[in-house]
Amino acid sequence: MKVFNYHKRLFYPIHVERQDPEFANVLIEHYAGIDSELSSAIQYFNQRSNISNRHVRELLGIIAAEELGHMELISVAIKKLGGPPLTLANAQGVPWGVEHIDQSLDVLNMLQVDIQTETRVGRLYEQHLEMTNDLNMKKMIKFLISRGEVHKHLLKKAQKLIRENGLPEEFNELIYYYKMSLQVLK
Numbered sequence: 001m002k003v004f005n006y007h008k009r010l011f012y013p014i015h016v017e018r019q020d021p022e023f024a025n026v027l028i029e030h031y032a033g034i035d036s037e038l039s040s041a042i043q044y045f046n047q048r049s050n051i052s053n054r055h056v057r058e059l060l061g062i063i064a065a066e067e068l069g070h071m072e073l074i075s076v077a078i079k080k081l082g083g084p085p086l087t088l089a090n091a092q093g094v095p096w097g098v099e100h101i102d103q104s105l106d107v108l109n110m111l112q113v114d115i116q117t118e119t120r121v122g123r124l125y126e127q128h129l130e131m132t133n134d135l136n137m138k139k140m141i142k143f144l145i146s147r148g149e150v151h152k153h154l155l156k157k158a159q160k161l162i163r164e165n166g167l168p169e170e171f172n173e174l175i176y177y178y179k180m181s182l183q184v185l186k
Helices: 021-032 035-050 056-080 107-129 134-162 167-182
Strands: none
Touching: 021 035, 021 056, 021 107, 035 056, 035 107, 056 107, 056 134, 056 167, 107 134, 134 167
16 A cells, blocks of 8 residues: 655645745744644554554544645745755754653544644644744645644544444545545645
8 A cells, every 4th residue: 555645736826915024934833843743644544553343544644744735835935035054953943752642552542632633733723823924824824724624524433433343445536535525725
């Protein structure tokens, strides 16, 4: 099974009206802060290694890959906004660390933590949405919020299926719904 599929084309087009180094610094939090795309991607990759259900494992893998794509979007936006060179640190320069990810081993707990993480990430994006007047940045942030909502919906569905001992075809729907959610992006 192939988890990664890198395309030169960005997941979402990044345009800025003008350089805004202050807002670029705000976006660094989404690049490598506690509730960042990096934290989400690493958490999902780590969790998938400890999940026996192949459908949920695949779901976490494709969401993790998408989170890396979001990280790339944020990096391009920061660069276009005139931000500083990027390191794996938050906006205050504190290095990213493994303590930013949950490492529980219970699948239901993992999925609950993931749902909570997607909620926190969405709230942070909502806060930052109000910190820019750049319509292009607002569109990008709204796009990232909507993708987080898709992830949260699928994670909740996976959690419910595990609790209820769902059938294989119900778990298959998780991947189908994920793929269908990408159709609007093409």
